[in-house]
Amino acid sequence: MKGFFGSLFSGGGERKEESRYGLVDQMWADFFGGFATSKTGISVNWKSALSVTTVLACCRVRADGLATVPWKLYQRTEKSVNGKTVVDRREARDQPLYDLLATAPNEWMTSLEFRETQSFHVDLAGRSYAFLNKVRGEIVEMILLDPARVAWKVNADYSRTYTLRGIDGTTETVPGDQIWHVKGPSWDTQEGLNVVRYAAEAIGLALATEESHAMFHRNGARPSGVLSTDGAIGEAGLVKLAAWVRRHFGGAENTGKIMVVDRAAKFSPIQMTGVDSQHVETRKFQVERICEVLRVMPIMIGFSGDKNATFASAEQMFLAHLVHCIRPIHRRFGGSGDLFLLKKEQRQKGYYTGFVDADFLSPAMKDKGEYNSTALGKSSPGWLTPNEIRGFDELPPVTGGDRLYVPANMVAIDENGKPILLTPPATPALPPPGE
Known part of the structure; x- marks a missing residue:
């Protein structure tokens, strides 16, 4: 097994691209997530797609949204207080998986780098595979695999086996519980859709217009x-x-x-002709088409088209990006992590993975202050304690900071939701006059 993984990851640099000719090579190219030929005659695969600046920018925006937010392991517990069930949550730092998710999944990648690459794999290949190195049933290491070197099948009992192909052509088959398989939007529920293949026309036209524009400047006299x-x-x-x-x-x-x-x-x-102007418009249109496919608002990659966004409209666009683009990515990876990285017994004990979405408010101090003030109980009963709010910025807890507050003079409430009335110290009685 060790020798196989050596062949899987060895190579010492960029290897020469294999030539693909004929029906057999085309079949293997398609089997391992190869390329699609657009109507422009240009072959579109993940590598050529990334040469389109719009695709690269969109994938980077999506990867940043997944990778730059802390991902942690939590445990939700329930306890009875005065006959009522109280739900508590804690960071499960005592579990080995916590450090793999939050810090380093292996010895050569950070959590950010790992998830960044995962995002590129899912967006451009429709799936991401990670080998789960287990010791006595516990995950101790996660190793990302090239999607083109992994094939899988569903057995008669609906279990999965994955076949990994090394650079030297050797293969190794592993059971499904050793592979973390994250898939994108799916039709057959088994494999994610290959976005590059289905968007080959939009990406191919972008490649064609960019190439023709470049050749015009290279060979044309203007x-x-x-x-x-x-x-x-x-x-x-x-x-x-x-x-x-x-x-x-x-x-x-x-x-x-x-x-x-x-x-x-x-x-x-010499003025720009109508053909030149239309050529530029075609390139702008392809930017919007590719953004539609990858669900990224054009403003997020620095493209505003013919519209200049105001501060208010840009703020709403950024919010829409977080809600309609980044949050679905978090839910996809969070749900996949719960399914493949946690045992059923762990989920039953309340363990789950979660992204710290509030981290998006860190750059906007005004919005962050308003959120924290409202969550603390400024105008309605608070749902966060001062220590929980301090935890967002990795600040240590303070004494008495584990209670919720209500708006009335910001008094603390007990476990039953009733204000805790502090009795003022008794004032000593004054002595009678003349004494």
Whole structure:
């Protein structure tokens, strides 16, 4: 097994891309998540898709939303207080899985790097695979695998087995409980849809327009204007005239200067044609199409199109991005982690994984302050204690900070939800007059 994983991850650098020709090679390419040919004639796979800046930017935004938020292991417990059931939650730091999720899943990757790569795999291949190295039934290490090197099948008893293919062609089959399989949106409930394949036309057109635009600038001659004179001046005269124009009228410092020439010379500027303008519009349209596929708002990748967002509208767009793009990603990975990384007995004991979504408020101090004030009980009964709020910023707890508050003068409430009335110290009676 150790030798196989050595062949799976060895190579020492970027390996040469294998050539794929003929029906058999095409079949294997499709089997291992290969490429799709768009109507433009351009082959689209994950590597060519990433060469489109819009795809790269969208995948990075989605990966940042998944990887930069803390992911922790919690345990929810219930206890009875005065005949009532009280739900409590704690960070399960005593469990080995806690450190794997929050800090380092293996010896060479941080939690951020691990989840970042997972996000790219799910978005561009439709699935992500991680080998779960277990010792006496407990996960001690998680190793990401190239999706193209993993194949799986469903057995007669509905269990799964995964076949891993090494660089040297050797294979190893492992049971399903040793693979963490995260899949994207699915049709058959077994495998995630390959977004690159289904969006091949949009990505292929973006590649084609970008390539044609690049070749236009490489091979085309597009001066800013034409300076013509009466009569022939010869090649030497043309070189001399061109040098004179560059010296006296070229560069930003000469912008707006009046050009005076002899021999009835005329300068005719060259404007962008309608075809050029439409070409640019096509490239802009493809940005929006790709953003639609990956569910990323164009403003999140720095593209505003023809609309300039105001501060208020941009704020709502950022909020919509968190609600409709990032939160579904958190729920997908959180649910998959609960299913594949936790045993059923652990889930029954209240263990679950959770993303600290409140971390998104950290850069917005005003919004964060308003949220914390409301959660503490500014205008309605609070649902967070001062120590829980301090925990968002990794601050230590304070004495007496584990109670909830109600708005009336911000008094603490007991386990039954009743205010705790503090009895003022008794005032000593004054002695009678004359004593």
